[in-house]
Each structure stands twice: as structure tokens, then as C-alpha cells.
Amino acid sequence: MIQKLPAKKMVVTGDYAAAYGALLCDVDVVAAYPITPQTLIVEEFSNFVNDGITDAEFIMVESEHSAMSACIAAQAAGARTYTATASQGLALMHEMLFIASALRLPIVMPVVNRTVAAPIGIWCEHNDSMPQRDTGWIQMACEDNQEVLDMIIMAYKIGERKDVLLPVMPCLDAFILSHTVEPVDAPSSDEVADFIGKYEPHAMLDPDNPMAIGTFTPPEYIQELRYQNHVAMENAKKAIKEVTKEFADEFGRDYHGLIEEYKCDDAEVVLITVGTVTGTAREVVDKLRQQGKKVGLIKLRFYRPFPREELRSIAENVEAIGVYDRAISYGSGGPLFIETRNALYGMDVPVLNFLAGLGGRDVVTGDVEKMYEILMKAKDSKPDKEIYWIGTRGVSI
Amino acid sequence: MYEIRFHGRGGQGGRMAAEAYALAAFLEGSYAVSFPFFGAERRGAPVRAFTRVDDKKIRIKTQVYEPDYVVVLDETLIETEDVLEGLKEDGMVIINTAKKPEEVRLSKPVKCATVDATSIALEILGRPITNTAILGAIAKATGRVSIDSIEKAIIEKFGARLGKEAGEKNAKAARVAYEKTLVGVAQGGKAFVPRKKWLPTVEEMPIGGATPAMETDAGLVGIGSFIENKTGDWRTFMPIIDKEKCIGCKFCWFYCPEGCISMEDGKASVDYDYCKGCGICANECPVNAIEMKREVRT
Ligand code: SF4
Ligand code: SF4
Numbered sequence: 174m175i176q177k178l179p180a181k182k183m184v185v186t187g188d189y190a191a192a193y194g195a196l197l198c199d200v201d202v203v204a205a206y207p208i209t210p211q212t213l214i215v216e217e218f219s220n221f222v223n224d225g226i227t228d229a230e231f232i233m234v235e236s237e238h239s240a241m242s243a244c245i246a247a248q249a250a251g252a253r254t255y256t257a258t259a260s261q262g263l264a265l266m267h268e269m270l271f272i273a274s275a276l277r278l279p280i281v282m283p284v285v286n287r288t289v290a291a292p293i294g295i296w297c298e299h300n301d302s303m304p305q306r307d308t309g310w311i312q313m314a315c316e317d318n319q320e321v322l323d324m325i326i327m328a329y330k331i332g333e334r335k336d337v338l339l340p341v342m343p344c345l346d347a348f349i350l351s352h353t354v355e356p357v358d359a360p361s362s363d364e365v366a367d368f369i370g371k372y373e374p375h376a377m378l379d380p381d382n383p384m385a386i387g388t389f390t391p392p393e394y395i396q397e398l399r400y401q402n403h404v405a406m407e408n409a410k411k412a413i414k415e416v417t418k419e420f421a422d423e424f425g426r427d428y429h430g431l432i433e434e435y436k437c438d439d440a441e442v443v444l445i446t447v448g449t450v451t452g453t454a455r456e457v458v459d460k461l462r463q464q465g466k467k468v469g470l471i472k473l474r475f476y477r478p479f480p481r482e483e484l485r486s487i488a489e490n491v492e493a494i495g496v497y498d499r500a501i502s503y504g505s506g507g508p509l510f511i512e513t514r515n516a517l518y519g520m521d522v523p524v525l526n527f528l529a530g531l532g533g534r535d536v537v538t539g540d541v542e543k544m545y546e547i548l549m550k551a552k553d554s555k556p557d558k559e560i561y562w563i564g565t566r567g568v569s570i
Numbered sequence: 571m572y573e574i575r576f577h578g579r580g581g582q583g584g585r586m587a588a589e590a591y592a593l594a595a596f597l598e599g600s601y602a603v604s605f606p607f608f609g610a611e612r613r614g615a616p617v618r619a620f621t622r623v624d625d626k627k628i629r630i631k632t633q634v635y636e637p638d639y640v641v642v643l644d645e646t647l648i649e650t651e652d653v654l655e656g657l658k659e660d661g662m663v664i665i666n667t668a669k670k671p672e673e674v675r676l677s678k679p680v681k682c683a684t685v686d687a688t689s690i691a692l693e694i695l696g697r698p699i700t701n702t703a704i705l706g707a708i709a710k711a712t713g714r715v716s717i718d719s720i721e722k723a724i725i726e727k728f729g730a731r732l733g734k735e736a737g738e739k740n741a742k743a744a745r746v747a748y749e750k751t752l753v754g755v756a757q758g759g760k761a762f763v764p765r766k767k768w769l770p771t772v773e774e775m776p777i778g779g780a781t782p783a784m785e786t787d788a789g790l791v792g793i794g795s796f797i798e799n800k801t802g803d804w805r806t807f808m809p810i811i812d813k814e815k816c817i818g819c820k821f822c823w824f825y826c827p828e829g830c831i832s833m834e835d836g837k838a839s840v841d842y843d844y845c846k847g848c849g850i851c852a853n854e855c856p857v858n859a860i861e862m863k864r865e866v867r868t
Pocket of ligand 2: 811815816817818819820821822823837838854855856857858859860
């Protein structure tokens, strides 16, 4: 239970917004291990517990692997749970992520995207969350701190839906959000409670009603379970659209479902962005529009489930598509690029990949302008390559 | 090509037998493959292993469904399942039992070889590990490989793992079994209620596989299957607790991997419905109050 919290305007970091979101959702159990730049989330939440604002069980564990294990067990016992991690910590959790999704436990875990060593860096890169693609979690990326808070709330509502029952991983860029303060509107705890409702587990560890969960399962059964998870992830598409709509109706902020289109209506070329670069790219689009260039932007919010249908319908009306990635799958391309091209299979539109901001390098407006410049060229003449390493010394574009 | 299916229990070495047989065939110039299929990975659980032998490279990777030979390392298995399932028309079954082939009852009359591999193993090896003795019986019953090749394969395979002396002892067990194997015809007519399997569709499958005690037309599943599957019949040795000696320290209770020891009036007591006879309790008891006794089944 939490104390009643009135709606308020705050000027807070992304990490604080993530912690406050969990508080508003009245989570029962938080198990976490600190890692920069996620540390503030855990610290802030432990303060809420210490100050008696919530009576949530706060478990200090010895590693991220244990954090996820504790959340899995608590969620399986019927609790609403929460944790947060980043980078190497997420890598250490990898094994347990599969268990959370296969047992259909709607845990919510913000990931503060930080570069995975080596070499050691604490800044933003998406090479921690992208490799979790196949673990069965709903994965999404936030653009600003308001979206972080709102997304934690929506994450519980989406994940706990009976037709979904999947864990959710909202991602926020290291430092660019995690340690940046900006104004955030927080709804009241009553409003949030009404919006997300009570968590009703589909199955629960209860000594009075014993149940086997996650036991040794021979080949006769596992394939059907895999299919169930696939269906649940497909169902999540509908759930995400409905929940973002309900959220807009209730709180007045519309996130448009799996993607948000920005000035795409008459666009000749569009750039798909993820995370905080989206905000910067909006500025660039406005500028280029003033110059009369027909450019648009797609903010990719969800990576899993992937918005295949949405992208295909946009691709029908544009002449070139760029995909911005803050991670690289060596020997292939950026993860979102690979995914987008797969979604657009059979369509006759060039798709280019822009890599920038790896290791936390700042992605500046000039970088984004460069991307649009290349796209405008690609619309007129066939490009001679697909992958562009923007701002990489010694690599020509 | 001919195919063999081995039926045993985890820990009895069925897989090693299947591999050693493949090696024997290989030593005679054949191409041979062998692989196990485990159920629940535990000592005592039913395990199958397969061997294929041909004079050319074997490419097929499936399990064996229509074997030429069936080998049963554990007699108790012929009571609980129809080991002849899928056996070819003129196929043969080789069983570890003290009975004569004519005394064995199976689902249909079938060529059958028997040998008391357990007694041979206990006598020569001092342990009821029958996987080498049974190989001698296969050589005798099928005539597909020579007992000399079987011995060579055993010495190579088991000798490498257990030392030269153990390798030779195991080879001897095979030789003795070879000489004692009886070949005849088993009786048919034993009825097996085909075990119904619970095979839920995606719709029927509980979400996330979380199963309470669930009634299905194949019996209880999930937590309920533990109630129905009395795993005590996997035992070869039975723990007998001397209540006089027992000091009630609970070591056995703590160490039993099956959770089948309970304390009654301060003394340990075994639930024989589920005890698999692993002997861990006897090993842990500080006052030797537990004795493992060979269990004779009728
Ligand atoms: S032999 Fe002892 S330890 Fe092993 S299952 Fe039986 S009671 Fe438990
Ligand atoms: S370990 Fe031996 S003495 Fe201790 S409770 Fe068990 S049987 Fe009794």
C-alpha cells in the first residue's frame, strides 16, 4: 500500500520518474542491484520505502541475476514487482529474462541504456537491451522523462492484461534521460490505481492450492508453450494501442501506440529513430520543412512486439527510409535496420542504416541533417551502400 | 541396416550398453550410431537408448520407432509398458530376468532371449550394473556381432573410464552372460492398457505451463501426476531403518533427494511409494541405522 499522493508537477531526472512511476503503481516488491546510471532509480525507491510512503518489500540482492530471480519468485507468488538495471547488469540477468516471460510474469523493469564493456563506458548505447530481443519481453524506448513515468504506468497495464501477461522493459537513454532533470506531470495515486487496476495473477504459488510452475517439461509440451508466448506478443500490439488510447483519454498525453509519426503525411523520405535522438530529430525535421524539404520522422517506440504493419503502410507512400541505430550487430547491421528491412520484405523502397552515438557520443543536429541528406539523395539515385557510420573518424560516408 | 532399442532406467547404464554395442559393430567394420533419450533426468527413471548398425554411413537422425531388437535391462519395465511396441514382425526381445523365455509374458508371442544379468553382475562386479552382461546376451541371441568384439569394445570403453581391471571384469560378465543366455519364445497375451498421454493443444495448455492438480482423460497431470506415478517401483535396493539404532538426528530426512523420509515419534520412517532406493540416506546416517537390502520382486 502507498500513501495517497496528489497529482503534481515535478522537475526530476528520468531515473526519478522511473522510480516515482513504480511508486504510483503501488508495487509490492522491488528487488534490485545498483549499477550506474540506474542507481538513482533504486536509491529513490529505497527512500520512498524508508520514508514510509510505501510499505513495499525492498530486497537488496547480491547481483542482477538474483534481482530478477527474486522478482520472478515474488511475482509468481502474486505480487506486483519492479526492478531496474543497465548494461552489464542486464547481461547478467539474461538467463532469468527468459524465465520471467515463459512463466508469463508481467514484471516491469526499466533499463537505462548504457554501453556494454569492453571498453568500459557509462554512457548511452543500446547494445545492452537490443540483444535481449529474443527473451520474450515487451521492449520499448522512451523519448523524454514524461514518457518514462507514463510508460511505467502503461507497462503494468499492458503487461498484466489477460491476453498479454508478459514482462515489460521500458528503456531510457543513459544520462540523456537518466540524469537529466526536466518537468514531469505526475498523476495522483488514485488516478493511477483506477487506471491500472489490481494485478490478478493467472497462476500463483500458494501452499493451500499447490501448483507446478516452470517444472521439468519434456518435448511434447514446450512447442505449444512457445506458440502461446508468440501469440501473447502479437496480442500485445493490440493491447499497446488500446492502452495508449485509454491513457490519452485519461491523462491527455497521446503516445500513438507502437510508433508515432511526425510530419509523415506528405513526406518523401522518413527517418526511423529510437530513444532520445527522436527529440533532436524533430527539431531537424522542422528546420528542413521550413526549407521546403518533404521529410518525416517515425518514432519507433516498441522493438518487441515490432510494428511491422505500421511500417509497411508508411513505406507504401515514401521514396526512401532511413533507420537510426545506436547499436551494431557485427557482420550484419543495426538491429532496428535488420528488423525494419525484414518487416518491409517485398516492398520496393530503399532502406538505409545510420549508425551514430555509439558509446554515448552525442548525436547532434548536424548528424541527423546528414542522415536526411543521404536519404534525399537515395530517393533520386540508387545508393551505393546501405550502412552509414555517421561521424566515425576515418570512415567515409 | 538394423536397429536396437534399449530400455533401462537412469543409472543402469543403458546408454553405455548401446554405445559399447555400436563400438563392437564398428570394430567389425560396420558403421554404427548410438544415442540416448532421457525422460526425467534422474537415477531410476525410464531411459531409452538406440543403436543403428549399417554397412554404410547412417544419416537418419530420428529416434528408432520400428526396431529389429529390443533390449530390456530392467525387468520391472516389462510390467509397466509394452516394450514390444513397434518391434518388427520377425524381431526379437532380449531381457534381463531370471526367468526362462517361455516363462516371460509379453503383449504377444515373440522370439525372446533371457539372461539373469543382475545376478551375473552382482557376482562378478559386485554391483547390479547390468549393462555389460546384457551385451553378451545380445551377441548370443542375435549373432550379429561376435562375443570377441563385444569383449574388445567393453575393455576399450569401460577400461578407459574405470581402469583395466574393471574393463576386464565387465568383459567377463559379458562372456558369462553369453554362455548363460537362453533363446526361445515368450508368451503373449499380456494386456497393456495403452497409456493415454495428455497432449494439450495450444488452447488447452495452461498459460505459461502453470499446472495445478488437473484431471484429464489421461489421468492427473501437473502437480497431480506425482500422486499417481508411484516412483517406488524403480528400486533395486530398499532402505530398512533400524528404529532401535536411530537417534533421530534427521540427517536422512535432510539428504533424501526425494523427500520421502518423515520423522515419526522422533524416528525416521520411509515412504516406500516414492523411495527410489538411491541409498543416500544409508550413506549419511551417522549411526548406520539404515541398511540397503536387495529387493526381490515377484
Ligand atoms: S534410499 Fe533413502 S535417500 Fe534414497 S530415496 Fe529412498 S529414502 Fe530417500
Ligand atoms: S540419519 Fe540415521 S539416526 Fe539420523 S534420523 Fe536418519 S535413520 Fe535416524
